[in-house]
Amino acid sequence: MNRYAKPAAEDSLIERAAKVYDFGAHLRGRAVPAFPPADEPTPPQTEPVAAEPIEADPVVVEPVAVAPVAVEPVAVEAVVGEQDAPASAEPTAAVPLPPTLSAIPAEFLSATDDDGMDEWEAPESDLAQIDRTMLAEAGMLVPGAPVGALAEEFRLVKRQLLLTAREIAGGPIGQRARTIIVGSGKPGEGKTFCAINLAISLAAERDVEILLVDGDFAKPDIMKRLGLEDSLGLLDILADQRLDPESCVVRTDVPQLSLLPAGKRSHADTELLASHRTEAVLDRLLAANPRRIIVFDTPPALAASPASTLALLVGQVMLVVRADRTTEADVREAVQLLDGCEHIHLVINSVSFEPGRGRFGSYYGQEK
Numbered sequence: 001m002n003r004y005a006k007p008a009a010e011d012s013l014i015e016r017a018a019k020v021y022d023f024g025a026h027l028r029g030r031a032v033p034a035f036p037p038a039d040e041p042t043p044p045q046t047e048p049v050a051a052e053p054i055e056a057d058p059v060v061v062e063p064v065a066v067a068p069v070a071v072e073p074v075a076v077e078a079v080v081g082e083q084d085a086p087a088s089a090e091p092t093a094a095v096p097l098p099p100t101l102s103a104i105p106a107e108f109l110s111a112t113d114d115d116g117m118d119e120w121e122a123p124e125s126d127l128a129q130i131d132r133t134m135l136a137e138a139g140m141l142v143p144g145a146p147v148g149a150l151a152e153e154f155r156l157v158k159r160q161l162l163l164t165a166r167e168i169a170g171g172p173i174g175q176r177a178r179t180i181i182v183g184s185g186k187p188g189e190g191k192t193f194c195a196i197n198l199a200i201s202l203a204a205e206r207d208v209e210i211l212l213v214d215g216d217f218a219k220p221d222i223m224k225r226l227g228l229e230d231s232l233g234l235l236d237i238l239a240d241q242r243l244d245p246e247s248c249v250v251r252t253d254v255p256q257l258s259l260l261p262a263g264k265r266s267h268a269d270t271e272l273l274a275s276h277r278t279e280a281v282l283d284r285l286l287a288a289n290p291r292r293i294i295v296f297d298t299p300p301a302l303a304a305s306p307a308s309t310l311a312l313l314v315g316q317v318m319l320v321v322r323a324d325r326t327t328e329a330d331v332r333e334a335v336q337l338l339d340g341c342e343h344i345h346l347v348i349n350s351v352s353f354e355p356g357r358g359r360f361g362s363y364y365g366q367e368k
């Protein structure tokens with residue numbers, strides 16, 4: 001562990017983190033796949049922007065697995081006005097996938113997906129219709145809209161997660177390799193923002209089905225953010241063993257994206273989420289569909305919550321850190337709490353967000 005030194009005032013969180021906190025300490029000695037693999041060309045990226053991510057916009061990828069944190073922050077720009085992403089010539093992976101992940105795309109190494117930018121098919125009536133305008137107004141990825149910087153950011157995050165999922169699928173974790181929890185130390189750091197964006201981005205991959213689960217019972221936001229009505233969900237399944245988890249899954253008009261709402265709150269939410277029942281429900285949801293990847297929005301790890309219990313059950317953790325707010329001590333503590341999971345990825349959400357401004361409103365439906 002590095003000695004803690006007082007950070008220089010002008011340093012960004014990520015720069016300070018790289019200097020004072022040895023993120024890799026928790027992971028050292030563990031098998032962590034290189035990203036990208038040595039025999040793969042580097043995926044296309046948006047123009048890199050020199051340091052200073054804090055004043056910029058949405059998401060900077062800083063995978064903890066690549067320690068220490070010294071990765072050049074990826075370009076972080078407003079989505080408005082971005083050019084379409086260039087087509088990639090990345091080859092398809094030749095390595096056969098392990099059985100549990102056979103449905104996770106071999107082509108995740110190629111840029112065959114459109115990162116949520118698939119053509120929007122006319123919604124079928126039995127599908128929940130996700131409110132694209134709402135997504136756009138919140139500055140989130142919009143299925144069917146042109147690729148922008150945010151989509152590129154999540155493409156990078158997604159690839160890292162898929163690579164790791166494939167890497168660990170053959171190991172003792174088995175099918176739970178297909179589960180990713182999205183966590184943060186405290187509320188308001190962008191868990192739900194990142195969970196929804198990640199799910200939309202992943203859903204654009206071939207041959208996968210994404211199930212976005214709202215496990216933040218204290219602040220269940222996913223349905224609301226997507227403009228959908230609440231319905232039976234995880235808490236109901238946990239509370240009533242007779243309820244078939246699959247019957248609560250809400251299919252949406254975004255191809256390959258389904259939702260599991262948080263469900264009806266009770267006084268025993270925390271205990272329920274930390275119980276063995278959660279494990280059983282996760283396993284059932286995974287077994288029901290071998291193509292399924294579960295993205296799990298969780299309660300903040302530093303609050304009295306079962307996030308650390310959940311971390312023991314899943315393949316990977318995507319820990320969201322808000323660059324303009326999260327302290328190093330909180331990052332450190334959150335990593336320790338979630339350390340039950342061997343694969344923790346850190347995503348720096350360097351938002352400078354002003355509620356109600358509708359900053360990204362013009363993005364929706366924008367033609368390129």
Ligand SMILES: Nc1ncnc2c1ncn2[C@@H]1O[C@H](COP(=O)(O)OP(=O)(O)O)[C@@H](O)[C@H]1O
Pocket residue numbers: 057058059138139184186187188189190191192193194219221349350351352353
């Ligand atoms: N990168 C970002 N760009 C724009 N808005 C963001 C970003 N990150 C978070 N927000 C907004 O900040 C608020 C808090 O984020 P949220 O995802 O709800 O946090 P959490 O789920 O961790 O409590 C929400 O209104 C969200 O839309």
Ligand SMILES: [Mg+2]
Pocket residue numbers: 191192193216219221297
């Ligand atoms: Mg949330």
